[in-house]
Each structure stands twice: as structure tokens, then as C-alpha cells.
Amino acid sequence: MDSPSSSTGPQPIVNSRPGGRRRSILSDFLSDSLPQPSSFLSTSPGIAREILTQDIAECSSSDDDDEQAAASDAESASGPADAKLAFHPNGIVWGAGCSLVPTHSRDRPVPNPHEVEESLHAELSLLRDNAILPPKHRRPRTTNAFARLYRRNFSTKVRDHEGPIVPDVAVETTPMLREIPPTPGPEEIERRFEFAVAHHEIRTTWQREAKTLIQYSTPLIATFLMHYSVTIGSVLTVGRLGLVELAAVNLATMTASITCYVPVQGLATCLDTLCAQAYGSGHKHLVGLQAQRMTWLLWILMVPIALLWWFSEPILAALVPSKETASLAATFLRVLIAGMPGVAMLESGKRFVQSQGLFKATTYALMMGAPLSFLQNWLFVFKFGWGFVGAAAAMAITQNLLPLLLVLYVWLVDGSRCWNGFSRKALRNWGPMIKLALPGMIMIEAQFSVLEVLTLCAGQFGTSQLAAQSILVTVTSTSFNIPFPLAIATSTRVANLIGADLSQAAKVTAKVSIIAACMVGCFNLLLFTTFRDLLPRIFTDDVEVIRIASQALLVCGVMQVFDAIAAVAHGLLRGIGQQAIGSYANLFSYYLVALPISLSTAFALGWRLTGLWAGITVGLLCVSVIELAYLHQTDWEVAAAQAADRLRSEDVAEVKLRRHSHSSYHMEV
Structure with a gap:
């Protein structure tokens, strides 16, 4: 860590040398031999404006809608x-x-x-x-x-x-x-x-930026852990039933994620833009309309997914050698079909409240839903004697309960101003929304698929290896909920500092976040290595599974350092508008580096589960190097200038959108 005086001295914000390249953010960590970066790619919210313009044109004839929009304009003004x-x-x-x-x-x-x-x-x-x-x-x-x-x-x-x-x-x-x-x-x-x-009078200290990142990431860590605890509760409960059940729940949850949960999250990311644009333009009633439209789309897409889950047993049986494991996993998936409607509602509902600035609404819903999930697991699996099916039922009920709790929050507390009831207009204008949603879904799906491949590979080594894989996925996913919120906080802080033309302050934030990522990664490494014999015992009593998981946890511990650095580095890229670089780095590192190494070490060298995670570790190391190298040769003063250009162009487009909406209404009247 640089001393405060070295990172926050009285130098002006723009201090580049004529004809040369200014000292980059990572120049203290990497060499200066990298080439000069190309300009930042501009991103255009044109599709979002197209959707909003069409919705305004269709809804402008409603007196109630216009009164609400006028009130919104007055409030924003x-x-x-x-x-x-x-x-x-x-x-x-x-x-x-x-x-x-x-x-x-x-x-x-x-x-x-x-x-x-x-x-x-x-x-x-x-x-x-x-x-x-x-x-x-x-x-x-x-x-x-x-x-x-x-x-x-x-x-x-x-x-x-x-x-x-x-x-x-x-x-x-x-x-x-x-x-x-x-x-x-x-x-x-x-x-x-x-x-x-x-006048270049604004500077910051690493203490200020560290305090900001801690204040923002701490509630996010709690929220993400509560969200993932729904899955943890089922894994913990099923692990006490037997070895085959523990292996089956991992196969089922990973299959559910790759075929449903991840695509749903990817498609719903377009609401981050659509709902925010609708709210920011003063047409609050369109926020609910966008959420409705996405929910209907997701429900329709879930019909073929539900059929796939219902008839998944022969498919899973062809992928894993254990027929009993495949049968139990298919049973788990059949029960989870009941939770599909809630999954879609929750993803749309979270964006609905976030666009209004109600970031803690989901947290409050999770504070009630997560403990109830653990209670349901205990009641259904042990008290009522439902066994393996009871864990799936508890997860499905929780998936439907969380959006209902969110609805209660909107109805009783805050957020109802953006809801005008159900409308048939939500069944129209789907084309541009799908066009906007598909890229995010494809990118997330492609990145997440590598974990499903590793799970299927683990199944080839037998039930004990697959059960140990369930423990490793659960533990590493839980630990990831520390650096991932830190990455979100970093992305937000850097984006806003860059947008405010405080690039020098953004560099301080970036340095603090990278060092914080190293500290978090080392903390997880220490945790994994110290308790590598204890952590598996939380999930199962099987001696063989504990031995396999304990051995692989050493590799997973090393992975934690690179996982944290890669997450925060990707957050920095998001903050400067270059998230595509991180996405392509992930695809390259996972499929061209991690996956070949995982398969080679697991099968050719006979390392089995340890080899699978060794490949992921090398892949994350590759991601970290690529993203840090790109950040190292990035000119942040240029990034700030280009961010200002983008903001000006978006502001002009927003003004045109407002004028168009008002003119459309008056023509309709």
C-alpha cells in the first residue's frame, strides 16, 4: 500500500506528460512495457430508448398515465x-x-x-x-x-x-x-x-476510499450470503441423509442453474436499463409494465425448461455413471418445477424495486425468507419424514415465498407508485426487449457452463467424488460472496468518480480495492487451509468424501486469492465501461485455459477432483493477469473524458426522448 501522501498528493487531476504516457494505476505492480490502449468503446442505450419510446406512444392516451408522468416530471424537476x-x-x-x-x-x-x-x-x-x-x-x-x-x-x-x-x-x-x-x-x-x-481541488485518501468500500460492501455481503443460504440449507440437510443424496443434490442444483436460474438472471439484466430509463424519464408507470413484460417472457420460456426437468432422468443417467444418483437428481428437479414461477417473479421484482432506489427491499425479504428456508428443511426432511424430496420442496416453497414477501414490501411499505396494475400492453413490444436481453444471457450462460462441465466430470469418478464436488461448490460459492460485493462497491465508486471527472481519486479507489481483494483472498485461503478437515464434516459424516474434499480444499484455497482479484478487477473494468473486456477474458481463460487443464490433470494425470479445481485455479490466474494488464495500460484521464462525452450524448438523447413523449401525448389528445 502506498503511503497516503504518495497517492493523494497535491498534483492536479490531469498530469500527463507531453508526448508520453502517464503513470498508470498498476505501474507499481507491473512493468511499463505494455502498449498504449485503444479508445474506450462507447455503449449506446438506443434499444432501451426505442422500447421506452414505443411504450410511451402506446400508453400516452391514458389520462392516469399522463397525470402520473406529469407528477413524476414535476418531482424530478x-x-x-x-x-x-x-x-x-x-x-x-x-x-x-x-x-x-x-x-x-x-x-x-x-x-x-x-x-x-x-x-x-x-x-x-x-x-x-x-x-x-x-x-x-x-x-x-x-x-x-x-x-x-x-x-x-x-x-x-x-x-x-x-x-x-x-x-x-x-x-x-x-x-x-x-x-x-x-x-x-x-x-x-x-x-x-x-x-x-x-479547479482540480478535489482529492481523496485511501482511508476515505477504504471506508466507502467497507460501508457499501458490508450490507451487500450479508444480503448475498442470505440469498445463497437457501441453497446451503438444502445441501446441509441432504448431506445428513446419505452419500448418494449429497451427490444428487449437487447434480440437480447445478443442472437447474445452467438450464434455468442463470439464463433467467441473464435475461432479466435488461430490466436494469429498461426500468431505470422508465423511472428516470418520469414515466413511473412504465417501470411496472417492463417488469410485467419480462415476467411473462420468463414464464413462457420456463415451459420447455419444466418439460426438460420432468424428463431429465434418462439424460442425467447418460451423463453420470450412477443410476441412483441420476434418478434422485431428476426427482429433485421435478419438485423444483413448482418454484419456477417464483424465480421469474423475484428476478423481475428485484429490478422493479432497485430502479426506484429501494435497494434494501430484497434484503428485508431475504431476512424473513432465509430463516424460514432452514426451518422448512428441518420440518420437511426430518420432522415430517419426507427425506430427500422434502429438501427440494423447501427450496421450491422459498423460491415462491421470496417474491411474495417483496410484493408485500411494495404494497405495505414503498414502491407501489410504479405499479398501475396488470395490463395487456405487457404482452406487446417484446422484440426489442429480447434483443436487449439476449447478449447478457448468452455471456453469463457461457461463463457459468464451465461449472456444469466440471460437475459432470466429477460424476465420472464415482458417487464419492460427486458428493465431494457438492461440498466444494457450496463452500467456494459461499466464500465468493465476500469479494463479489467488494467488486460491486468498487465498480460503483470508480464509475461515479470517473463520471465526475475525478480520475485521480478513482485510481486511489482502484489501488485500495486491489489490495483489499488480496486481503480477502488471503483470508479465504487461510480459512480453507486451516479448516479443510472441519468444513467437509459440516455437510457429511462419510470418511471418504471428507478425505477427498479436504485434499481438494487446498487447491480451492489457492484459488480464492485469484478469484478475489479477478472479481475486483472485473469490477474495475465495469466501472470504466469496459466490462466486455472482462467477459471475453473469462471466456478465453475458462474454455481455452481452465477446461483443458482441468480435464488433463483430472483424467490424464489421475488427480480427479483436485485436478478439476487446479484447472479452474489456473484459469482464474489467467483472468487476473489479463484484466490487471489491461487496467495497467489504461489511460484513466482519457476514460474520464470519454465518459463525459458519453454522458453528454445520453443526456441529449434523454432530452429528445422527453420531448418526443410530450409531443406524442399532445398529438393523442
Whole structure:
């Protein structure tokens, strides 16, 4: 870690040398021999605007819709126009996440009132840190050495790190000196912030960025762990039934993920753009319409998937040698068909509340649903004696319960302003939405499929190996819920700093996040290696499975370091609008590096399960190197300038969209 003074000195934001390349963010870690990057690729929300324009044209004849849109316009006009530093999860909803694979997201969410408020708080903090605004609380002078040491190491204020802190010679005791000027209003904060940015007066410290990342990622970690606990509860319960059952639940859940859950998440990512665009344009009633449309689409697509699950036994029997394992896995899938409607509703519902800034709505639903999931597993499997089928029933019921809890939140607490009831209009205008949704689904599906391949390979080694694979997938997926939220926080913070033309501050955030990723990875490594004999015992009592899982956990522990770095590096790429680079790096590393190594070490060298995870570890190392190398040779000042160009072009398009919607309404009237 660089010292505070070295990373947050008084240099201006733009400090490139004529004819040369400025020092890059990772120049302290990698060599300077990499070539100059090409310009950033611009992303266009044209499809989203096309969908919104068509919906506005169809819905503008409704008086209620227009009154709501007019009220939305008036409400948006009364507040600040921009949300430069809003703490939103940049295209990834709370409670969503895939094991090992970072998800594809959009570049620029449309700010909502919640995000505008958070943006003002962030701008206010930076202004106070740079002494442009007075502090919230006047700090008394002191000669306490501990206080000076604390300020030097943990203070977020820039001036505390510009030079040595000497003991003060006086102590403020006069009440007059303790009075602090009142905090200015939002307009004044915006004016001072823009002035300070224009004059390169805004700097940050690694302490400020570390505090920001911790504040944002901590609730996300809790939320993601609660979301994944639904799967953990079933695996823990089934593991106590027997070896074959533990192997079957892994085969079933991985098959369900690759054929349903991951495609549903990928398709629903288009709502990150559509719902946010509808809300940001002032047509709140269209937020519910977009969510309805996606839900209907997902329900229709689930019909053939349900048929596949119902008749999956011969397919699974052809892929794994154990007929009993294939039969139990097919039974598990048949029961999970009952949870399909809830899966679609939850993915659409999460985007529906997120677009309104209600990021914690899903968290509250999970806080109630996750404990009930564990209770249902105990009741159905052991108390009622349903056995293996009971675990599947508990998962299916929870999948339907979570969206119902989300609906109750919207109905009783907040979010109903964007719901105008069910409408037949949701059955039209599907073409552009599908065109927007397919790329995200294909990319996530392609990245996630490698885990299904490894699961099927593990099944070739016997029931014990497949049962151990279930433990490893569960443990590594759980541990991934620490670096993945950190990556989301990093992506959001960097995107907003770049968008606010604070590229130097974004570099500080990036350095902090990379070091934080290394720390998280090392923590998981220590956890895996220290408790490698204990962790498998949580899932099963079978001695052979424990031995296999314990041996493979050593490799999985090493993988944790590269997994964390790759996740955060991909978050940085999302933050600068280059998530496509990370996606292609994942595809290359998984299919051309990881998969061949996994198959070679597992089958040719006879390493079996350990060999499968050794290939994944090398693949993640490759992803980390590629993404860090790209970040190293990236010119972040150019990225900030191009982000400003994109924002200006999108703002122009947004103004045209608003004018078109108003003109369409008046022509209809």
C-alpha cells in the first residue's frame, strides 16, 4: 500500500506528460512495457430508448398515465439534476450473484431520488475532507499522541496526510470556537463541488476510499450470503441423509442453474436499463409494465425448461455413471418445477424495486425468507419424514415465498407508485426487449457452463467424488460472496468518480480495492487451509468424501486469492465501461485455459477432483493477469473524458426522448 501522501498528493487531476504516457494505476505492480490502449468503446442505450419510446406512444392516451408522468416530471424537476457520486450497485441487484463468474452490467444507471440523496452525501464528504466546507464536528486541539497517531493512519481528511502532525500548543475551550457554520443546501453543495472539480481541488485518501468500500460492501455481503443460504440449507440437510443424496443434490442444483436460474438472471439484466430509463424519464408507470413484460417472457420460456426437468432422468443417467444418483437428481428437479414461477417473479421484482432506489427491499425479504428456508428443511426432511424430496420442496416453497414477501414490501411499505396494475400492453413490444436481453444471457450462460462441465466430470469418478464436488461448490460459492460485493462497491465508486471527472481519486479507489481483494483472498485461503478437515464434516459424516474434499480444499484455497482479484478487477473494468473486456477474458481463460487443464490433470494425470479445481485455479490466474494488464495500460484521464462525452450524448438523447413523449401525448389528445 502506498503511503497516503504518495497517492493523494497535491498534483492536479490531469498530469500527463507531453508526448508520453502517464503513470498508470498498476505501474507499481507491473512493468511499463505494455502498449498504449485503444479508445474506450462507447455503449449506446438506443434499444432501451426505442422500447421506452414505443411504450410511451402506446400508453400516452391514458389520462392516469399522463397525470402520473406529469407528477413524476414535476418531482424530478424539484430536485438536483445530477447524481455524480450515487452509491448504487451499478447494474447488479442486491441478492443476485453467481458463483465464480462476475455478471455483465450496464454502464450508467439513471439516477433516482434515493441515489441523488446519496450523491449529495458523498459530495459533501469529499468537500469536507478537502476543507472546502467546514467539518461536521469541530475537532478540539489536543497533545494526545494516540489522537495524532489515529489521525495520521485513519483520518479521511486530506490535510491530515499532507505533512507531519505536530503537537498542538493550545486547547480550544471557548464555546464560540466550537460553533460550526450550517451545512449549505443541495444547490450550494453542487455549485461548490463543480467549482472544486473544475479547479482540480478535489482529492481523496485511501482511508476515505477504504471506508466507502467497507460501508457499501458490508450490507451487500450479508444480503448475498442470505440469498445463497437457501441453497446451503438444502445441501446441509441432504448431506445428513446419505452419500448418494449429497451427490444428487449437487447434480440437480447445478443442472437447474445452467438450464434455468442463470439464463433467467441473464435475461432479466435488461430490466436494469429498461426500468431505470422508465423511472428516470418520469414515466413511473412504465417501470411496472417492463417488469410485467419480462415476467411473462420468463414464464413462457420456463415451459420447455419444466418439460426438460420432468424428463431429465434418462439424460442425467447418460451423463453420470450412477443410476441412483441420476434418478434422485431428476426427482429433485421435478419438485423444483413448482418454484419456477417464483424465480421469474423475484428476478423481475428485484429490478422493479432497485430502479426506484429501494435497494434494501430484497434484503428485508431475504431476512424473513432465509430463516424460514432452514426451518422448512428441518420440518420437511426430518420432522415430517419426507427425506430427500422434502429438501427440494423447501427450496421450491422459498423460491415462491421470496417474491411474495417483496410484493408485500411494495404494497405495505414503498414502491407501489410504479405499479398501475396488470395490463395487456405487457404482452406487446417484446422484440426489442429480447434483443436487449439476449447478449447478457448468452455471456453469463457461457461463463457459468464451465461449472456444469466440471460437475459432470466429477460424476465420472464415482458417487464419492460427486458428493465431494457438492461440498466444494457450496463452500467456494459461499466464500465468493465476500469479494463479489467488494467488486460491486468498487465498480460503483470508480464509475461515479470517473463520471465526475475525478480520475485521480478513482485510481486511489482502484489501488485500495486491489489490495483489499488480496486481503480477502488471503483470508479465504487461510480459512480453507486451516479448516479443510472441519468444513467437509459440516455437510457429511462419510470418511471418504471428507478425505477427498479436504485434499481438494487446498487447491480451492489457492484459488480464492485469484478469484478475489479477478472479481475486483472485473469490477474495475465495469466501472470504466469496459466490462466486455472482462467477459471475453473469462471466456478465453475458462474454455481455452481452465477446461483443458482441468480435464488433463483430472483424467490424464489421475488427480480427479483436485485436478478439476487446479484447472479452474489456473484459469482464474489467467483472468487476473489479463484484466490487471489491461487496467495497467489504461489511460484513466482519457476514460474520464470519454465518459463525459458519453454522458453528454445520453443526456441529449434523454432530452429528445422527453420531448418526443410530450409531443406524442399532445398529438393523442
